[in-house]
Amino acid sequence: MPPVMPYVNQFTGDASFYPPLRKKGRSERSVTLHRLIVMPENSIEDLLQIVSENMPFDTDNLATAIHKLAKLRHRFAAVVGCCWIDPRWTMLISQVVESGTVRLAESWVMLGQVLKAFIWPMRLLALVAWAVASLRDRRITPLLFDIAAKRLAMGNVPQDLSSLAWAVATARAKDSAAVALLRQVSLESAKTVQSFGPQDLAMCAWAFAKVAMRDTQLLHLFADEALEKYTELNGQNLSNLVWSLATIREHHEPLMDAVSRTRADTIQGLAQQEFSNIVWSFATLLRTSEMLFRRTAPRVVETARDLDSQHLANIAWAYAKISHRDDGLFYVLSREAMESDRKCSPLNLANLAWAFASAGWHGEMSTRRVGLRDPKFFQWIAESAVAMSPQFTSQNCSNLVWSFATLRIGHQDLFEAMSVQVQGWLISNFDPQHLSNVLWSYAKLAIKNLDLFETTADEIVKRGVEYLARTPQNLSNTVWAYGVVVSKPRHLMAALQHHLTAASGFYDKLTEVRPLGKSSRAQLAMTVLSLHHLGLTDIAWHLFDQISKDGLQAGGEAYSYWLFIAGETRNPQREIDVFEQMARTAHTRGLQGACWNAVVVRCLTLGDESRARRSLQVMDMEELCNPLSEVLRQRLGLPAPRSAVGNIDWRRREKDEHEWVTNSLGFSLRLNKIEYYKEVGTLHYILRNGKHQDVPVIHRAIEAFTREQELWLKLAGDEKGAVLDKVLALQGKAKLVVEVGLYVGYSSTRMASQMRHWGGKVISMEVDPYHAAIARNTIEWAGLTDYIEIWCGHSENLIPRLKERLPEKSIDILFFDQQGTKMHLDLQRIVDFNMLSDRAIMVGDNVLRPGAPQFMYWNSVAGPYETQVVSLREYKQEVVEDWMSVSFWLPHSAEAQIPMTIPEAVEQLGHDTDGIRWQSVESKVSEQQWESHSQRMRREFAACGIKPFEVVPFQDAEGRSQV
Numbered sequence: 031m032p033p034v035m036p037y038v039n040q041f042t043g044d045a046s047f048y049p050p051l052r053k054k055g056r057s058e059r060s061v062t063l064h065r066l067i068v069m070p071e072n073s074i075e076d077l078l079q080i081v082s083e084n085m086p087f088d089t090d091n092l093a094t095a096i097h098k099l100a101k102l103r104h105r106f107a108a109v110v111g112c113c114w115i116d117p118r119w120t121m122l123i124s125q126v127v128e129s130g131t132v133r134l135a136e137s138w139v140m141l142g143q144v145l146k147a148f149i150w151p152m153r154l155l156a157l158v159a160w161a162v163a164s165l166r167d168r169r170i171t172p173l174l175f176d177i178a179a180k181r182l183a184m185g186n187v188p189q190d191l192s193s194l195a196w197a198v199a200t201a202r203a204k205d206s207a208a209v210a211l212l213r214q215v216s217l218e219s220a221k222t223v224q225s226f227g228p229q230d231l232a233m234c235a236w237a238f239a240k241v242a243m244r245d246t247q248l249l250h251l252f253a254d255e256a257l258e259k260y261t262e263l264n265g266q267n268l269s270n271l272v273w274s275l276a277t278i279r280e281h282h283e284p285l286m287d288a289v290s291r292t293r294a295d296t297i298q299g300l301a302q303q304e305f306s307n308i309v310w311s312f313a314t315l316l317r318t319s320e321m322l323f324r325r326t327a328p329r330v331v332e333t334a335r336d337l338d339s340q341h342l343a344n345i346a347w348a349y350a351k352i353s354h355r356d357d358g359l360f361y362v363l364s365r366e367a368m369e370s371d372r373k374c375s376p377l378n379l380a381n382l383a384w385a386f387a388s389a390g391w392h393g394e395m396s397t398r399r400v401g402l403r404d405p406k407f408f409q410w411i412a413e414s415a416v417a418m419s420p421q422f423t424s425q426n427c428s429n430l431v432w433s434f435a436t437l438r439i440g441h442q443d444l445f446e447a448m449s450v451q452v453q454g455w456l457i458s459n460f461d462p463q464h465l466s467n468v469l470w471s472y473a474k475l476a477i478k479n480l481d482l483f484e485t486t487a488d489e490i491v492k493r494g495v496e497y498l499a500r501t502p503q504n505l506s507n508t509v510w511a512y513g514v515v516v517s518k519p520r521h522l523m524a525a526l527q528h529h530l531t532a533a534s535g536f537y538d539k540l541t542e543v544r545p546l547g548k549s550s551r552a553q554l555a556m557t558v559l560s561l562h563h564l565g566l567t568d569i570a571w572h573l574f575d576q577i578s579k580d581g582l583q584a585g586g587e588a589y590s591y592w593l594f595i596a597g598e599t600r601n602p603q604r605e606i607d608v609f610e611q612m613a614r615t616a617h618t619r620g621l622q623g624a625c626w627n628a629v630v631v632r633c634l635t636l637g638d639e640s641r642a643r644r645s646l647q648v649m650d651m652e653e654l655c656n657p658l659s660e661v662l663r664q665r666l667g668l669p670a671p672r673s674a675v676g677n678i679d680w681r682r683r684e685k686d687e688h689e690w691v692t693n694s695l696g697f698s699l700r701l702n703k704i705e706y707y708k709e710v711g712t713l714h715y716i717l718r719n720g721k722h723q724d725v726p727v728i729h730r731a732i733e734a735f736t737r738e739q740e741l742w743l744k745l746a747g748d749e750k751g752a753v754l755d756k757v758l759a760l761q762g763k764a765k766l767v768v769e770v771g772l773y774v775g776y777s778s779t780r781m782a783s784q785m786r787h788w789g790g791k792v793i794s795m796e797v798d799p800y801h802a803a804i805a806r807n808t809i810e811w812a813g814l815t816d817y818i819e820i821w822c823g824h825s826e827n828l829i830p831r832l833k834e835r836l837p838e839k840s841i842d843i844l845f846f847d848q849q850g851t852k853m854h855l856d857l858q859r860i861v862d863f864n865m866l867s868d869r870a871i872m873v874g875d876n877v878l879r880p881g882a883p884q885f886m887y888w889n890s891v892a893g894p895y896e897t898q899v900v901s902l903r904e905y906k907q908e909v910v911e912d913w914m915s916v917s918f919w920l921p922h923s924a925e926a927q928i929p930m931t932i933p934e935a936v937e938q939l940g941h942d943t944d945g946i947r948w949q950s951v952e953s954k955v956s957e958q959q960w961e962s963h964s965q966r967m968r969r970e971f972a973a974c975g976i977k978p979f980e981v982v983p984f985q986d987a988e989g990r991s992q993v
């Protein structure tokens with residue numbers, strides 16, 4: 031996204047070599063004519079009139095008239111057509127050629143072309159070249175450029191070089207004459223760069239970048255020279271220089287470093303265009319400079335009123351791109367953009383929307399974006415975009431709708447207007463990337479525009495899936511979108527099937543770079559699930575078989591979806607295949623051991639003893655035998671293994687072991703080099719310290735792990751466990767508990783160990799396949815395999831299974847331990863399926879911190895529940911308050927008849943909650959930040975009417991927590 035054209039002359043806004051009046055040696059008539067030509071009130075028509083009445087001119091007046099025309103044309107571009115089709119302009123140009131050039135001697139004739147030499151001074155040649163270039167008269171620019179290139183070789187000063195480069199840039203030409211001229215400029219500049227002034231350096235660099243002439247050597251020479259003369263550079267020179275680097279994506283660290291240290295008072299003196307171009311350039315080069323962006327922000331705020339939309343959008347884009355989140359600044363930019371006197375182009379709108387949707391994301395290594403959700407601003411963007419939808423390009427449209435989808439802001443008119451445009455582009459300008467982005471966005475917002483999906487399917491089939499799948503991401507986005515809206519056009523499905531099973535298709539491209547990176551894994555995962563949704567389950571397994579044949583680590587998300595599909599289709603062999611693949615590709619021996627145990631447990635449950643034996647053999651060969659595998663081995667009556675039986679291999683990740691890495695954007699990110707070390711460590715403790723089939727001892731082992739290792743585990747231990755016990759007691763003999771969030775199996779075993787006595791059971795949903803594998807170990811070790819069903823997958827996909835497999839009203843206790851901002855959605859579906867028993871109790875964990883605003887609003891303000899909360903402080907987080915909610919379902923109340931509605935303010939709070947949640951996943955959140963977040967949530971909850979009755983736990987005589 032280029033900034034507006036940099037200017038050379040601060041006052042006139044264009045090239046600064048306007049010819050002064052030269053009197054010496056000129057006739058009286060010429061001087062009078064000069065005055066007539068430059069009169070400020072002249073219009074283009076007046077000037078052409080002067081031309082037709084007074085020609086011929088001397089060379090100075092010719093150049094002056096041409097220059098003046100170019101300037102006027104520049105100023106009145108919107109109202110005046112092309113003056114160069116006017117015969118009077120042609121007269122001027124012919125005279126330039128006649129009086130300015132002489133035919134050269136025969137010896138200069140090359141390749142049959144008659145060459146001419148320009149006999150005017152270089153300064154006038156450059157001037158005319160710029161003017162003609164600015165008027166885009168391509169009849170003469172090649173000739174002038176050609177002549178200029180030859181003249182340069184005969185001698186020049188830096189200003190000639192920069193002026194001619196500027197002329198080429200103004201013509202926006204990259205024909206052979208323009209390229210030859212720039213080559214000559216480059217050659218000459220390299221010889222004399224030391225004599226360049228700051229203005230020439232900046233202008234020349236700018237001009238080369240403007241026509242995308244990638245002369246990196248020259249640009250580096252200019253940048254080196256600029257550093258030498260750094261103190262002489264003004265803001266405009268600096269901004270043009272960094273803009274040039276950014277435009278051709280070239281780094282010059284010393285110069286960027288110097289600019290990044292620009293003092294705050296210097297930034298105060300920069301013109302708007304200058305600081306805007308500087309931040310744009312830094313962002314384009316992904317060069318973070320916290321200091322520069324921090325220092326520039328107040329200047330932006332101060333001058334925002336005078337910034338045009340393009341600069342507002344560029345600045346927002348730049349801050350978002352380098353992840354410098356400054357909510358105050360974004361607020362000002364948005365409010366200024368909304369001012370009615372500004373003209374905002376589709377590109378500006380798209381960039382603004384993109385910036386707000388991306389603000390504060392954690393860079394290329396992250397897939398999460400929190401964004402600044404500002405419904406009022408997005409409403410304005412949507413309305414403006416609808417009004418100018420025919421002017422949108424497919425790229426602007428794709429960025430715009432992507433932003434709305436990412437922030438989950440729907441807007442019916444906008445999406446309808448854009449779908450009309452998309453239908454048009456489908457036929458004319460079918461860009462697979464933009465198209466797949468658009469489809470993704472519609473699906474993300476659940477906009478089932480089936481017409482659009484069907485027309486697109488026709489077009490994809492017509493052009494061939496290969497065309498769409500130039501990058502695997504286009505294909506995965508598209509398949510995902512069709513899967514979500516459940517649109518299955520037959521011819522598209524057949525074409526996909528063919529493409530996905532063909533050699534050199536999607537799989538080969540996706541796995542070209544091995545091991546798979548984060549993005550490839552995500553694409554694979556979304557494709558797998560979508561194929562299943564589309565009824566192409568066989569293809570999802572085909573991809574699994576390829577991964578497994580190649581021994582690739584597909585990533586947790588894809589494994590999770592395969593496990594989900596195995597569960598959906600009641601295909602336990604496939605489930606075991608997936609656990610086995612996880613075992614074979616896990617990065618640590620501890621995790622391998624846990625996954626192999628899971629394989630054996632499942633084989634035994636399903637009666638596949640021979641596979642269980644084979645798996646135990648592999649464990650023996652790999653020296654992974656552990657206390658659980660030995661119990662399983664004995665059950666099978668197998669002899670002792672050849673290798674020694676050890677504990678689950680575990681070591682704690684130390685602080686300096688890449689817990690935090692800094693990515694290319696300078697952001698701290700959490701990178702788990704030792705994957706799942708806490709969970710594997712818990713299992714190590716359970717199997718080492720916990721007695722087989724003794725649940726309290728197993729729980730004590732888990733508690734010992736957190737205490738001894740001083741690590742916090744996200745499970746409902748201690749006081750939270752006491753809340754679960756209390757809820758079980760209150761409910762009476764609950765037959766079924768549904769838990770969302772199994773983790774390592776603490777809460778599920780705590781509940782199931784009580785429920786087994788009256789024949790109750792737990793169904794626990796878990797999206798993370800490794801958590802599920804580890805929990806399989808815990809549950810088997812606790813002897814509770816028959817009382818806890820593990821459903822692998824995301825609750826969003828698993829909840830419909832409850833309806834399919836269980837009678838209505840069968841859930842007695844619902845324990846929500848997943849992402850708080852999704853709890854209300856899961857609840858709504860469970861209620862819609864009529865799955866809650868009349869005396870159901872619902873428990874929600876972490877509803878204050880990070881928080882579950884929508885869920886809390888519904889269960890304690892507007893919905894059919896009676897809710898209390900238990901105020902808690904967790905181990906290792908004593909300072910920070912959290913709540914666990916307990917809600918009694920009131921199926922016969924009036925509220926039970928109304929559909930769930932959540933006010934926008936509560937939705938907004940939910941969005942902010944996710945912000946801190948992702949920050950905690952990907953970066954650091956200090957205890958103090960958590961504390962102020964908790965307090966803020968309390969305040970905001972109260973403001974939304976969420977003021978539940980609070981209970982505080984206590985310790986009984988034996989020191990156990992009670993509620």
Ligand SMILES: C[S@@+](CC[C@H](N)C(=O)[O-])C[C@H]1O[C@@H](n2cnc3c(N)ncnc32)[C@H](O)[C@@H]1O
Binds near residue numbers: 744
């Ligand atoms: C806080 S832990 C659960 C702790 C567990 N209930 C206990 O107290 O022992 C949350 C778990 O939920 C899983 N999870 C998060 N969102 C989920 C969802 N929507 N569906 C299924 N599992 C989810 C996570 O992978 C994680 O293992």
